Amino acid sequence: MDEHFLFYIPPEDIREERMWFPEEEVRHIGKVLRKQAGDFVQATDGTGRLLDVELIVVDKKKAAGEIVQSREISAGPERVLAMGLIRQRDRLEFAVEKAVELGVTRLVLVHSDHSGTMTVKPARIEKTIISAMKQSRRCHLPVWEERDSFYDVLSAYRDNRTVIMADPEGVTSRDWHPGRNPALLMVGPEGGFSGKEKDQAIASAAQFVNLGSNRLRTETAACALLTLAGV
Amino acid sequence: MDEHFLFYIPPEDIREERMWFPEEEVRHIGKVLRKQAGDFVQATDGTGRLLDVELIVVDKKKAAGEIVQSREISAGPERVLAMGLIRQRDRLEFAVEKAVELGVTRLVLVHSDHSGTMTVKPARIEKTIISAMKQSRRCHLPVWEERDSFYDVLSAYRDNRTVIMADPEGVTSRDWHPGRNPALLMVGPEGGFSGKEKDQAIASAAQFVNLGSNRLRTETAACALLTLAGV
Incomplete structure (x- = not known):
């Protein structure tokens, strides 16, 4: 698990635990991090969920993944x-x-x-x-x-x-x-x-x-x- | 006294309570603040002195002043x-x-x-x-x-x-x-x-x-x- 990068997937983009990554992240996944299908990344949906995601598609134009684990992170105090x-x-x-x-x-x-x-x-x-x-x-x-x-x-x-x-x-x-x-x-x-x-x-x-x-x-x-x- | 701007005059540039302002400040004094000879500005020499300075020369290329009052400001804790x-x-x-x-x-x-x-x-x-x-x-x-x-x-x-x-x-x-x-x-x-x-x-x-x-x-x-x- 690569814990250095955390991706953001808006909750409305997650359907039945699967998601397409936003276009601006695709290059990062494939070219910068050199991830392939079968590799894992961490993501959050911004509502408190820390997600372990297995990549199922990675090519030049698109990337998709499936949530394999989800943890609730506490919100911390209001500020x-x-x-x-x-x-x-x-x-x-x-x-x-x-x-x-x-x-x-x-x-x-x-x-x-x-x-x-x-x-x-x-x-x-x-x-x-x-x-x-x-x-x-x-x-x-x-x-x-x-x-x-x-x-x-x-x-x-x-x-x-x-x-x-x-x-x-x-x-x-x-x-x-x-x-x-x-x-x-x-x-x-x-x-x-x-x-x-x-x-x-x-x-x-x-x-x-x-x-x-x-x-x-x-x-x-x-x-x-x-x-x-x-x- | 214009207390919004504080000028910096290195101590070695102050002779007998008079100084020429550094070149990069001259435009600021004349063009931006529209100061003239006889006006006052605040300055520090960076050694703890807060100086009230009367401008004695202001033109396009140079500005000079004379210290009319000097206060010692306490250094605060070491950090x-x-x-x-x-x-x-x-x-x-x-x-x-x-x-x-x-x-x-x-x-x-x-x-x-x-x-x-x-x-x-x-x-x-x-x-x-x-x-x-x-x-x-x-x-x-x-x-x-x-x-x-x-x-x-x-x-x-x-x-x-x-x-x-x-x-x-x-x-x-x-x-x-x-x-x-x-x-x-x-x-x-x-x-x-x-x-x-x-x-x-x-x-x-x-x-x-x-x-x-x-x-x-x-x-x-x-x-x-x-x-x-x-x-």
Whole structure:
């Protein structure tokens, strides 16, 4: 069993324990990994199943397999991260990748007061999430969504969650301990949160956490806050 | 005073409290920030001094200033991070940038057993470090070096330091608390540490810390370990 690579097969593509691999994986299976029919690979359907798959067809254009074993992997704690959108796409995609590696279960990309006008490209975000899930060997595909404001995010997710806002004026992270409650983690865009956004967070009983004396970029603050919330 | 940008002036370029700005900053001062003689900017010399500088010359080709105020900024705790070299240069530079933001004081890039053969480009590393120092508003320029092996790193830095190795077989990070001693933080390259490297770490009384059940890329593990060591 080659445990280095984990393939992703959407659950709707699995019929009676058999599947065709997505087109973009076929070259990887045949040319890169040099797998043949009869060889095994590991895959997940993103719903928590870790699958041992026997390849039954491998040629230049297609690859098919059959599940020979399936294990349920526990989901781990819920981690909701709401992050202000940043204009630099490489940094945005990096933030998405790192959030997935560090255990985010729901990623909310927010058009916040200081984000400026920008368009999110869903296909790029999805591709980055799937790639990071495979790379980090997670078996649960994180979900993501886009929201028009942090106020929307608070309205949707504050109930039964501790709201944690990364902000230079907060308590130092050494003095902060994530509670047992599920958390809504919030990280601002370049330029940080607006006064209005902070006021709305205060009205939602948010805890403000200071991630140190250095000014952090958005993607760095996201990494640090997810780590502190418990990797 | 414009506190958004922090300029870097190497100490050897400051004579009797006056300096010429480096060539690559001149356009930034004049064209981007639209500063003129008589305006003020903030700068650091990387030795802990935060400087208020009055511009005395700004034209298309040069810019000069004079220090009107200087404050000593405390250095913060020592953070030595030794990281296995990774081949993808964008990820390596990202790791360097994030390490600086998250407070590294000495970054050791290591040709480790699983790093493969690669050449470090010092000018790229230095540029990335300076850029991240300015961005994160640090006033102490982190130092960096290249080492041929983790064994070299241990020999050079284990004395009087707690050796912390990020490894899936370690204790979970929830059960680990960074001590008061200075630490030598070690993160492996893609593919992790070799058995020999782990044995050498054990012989140096290393603590092994597990950064969670997800497989983390090198740069992600570096972010997480620096965060746990205390941002």
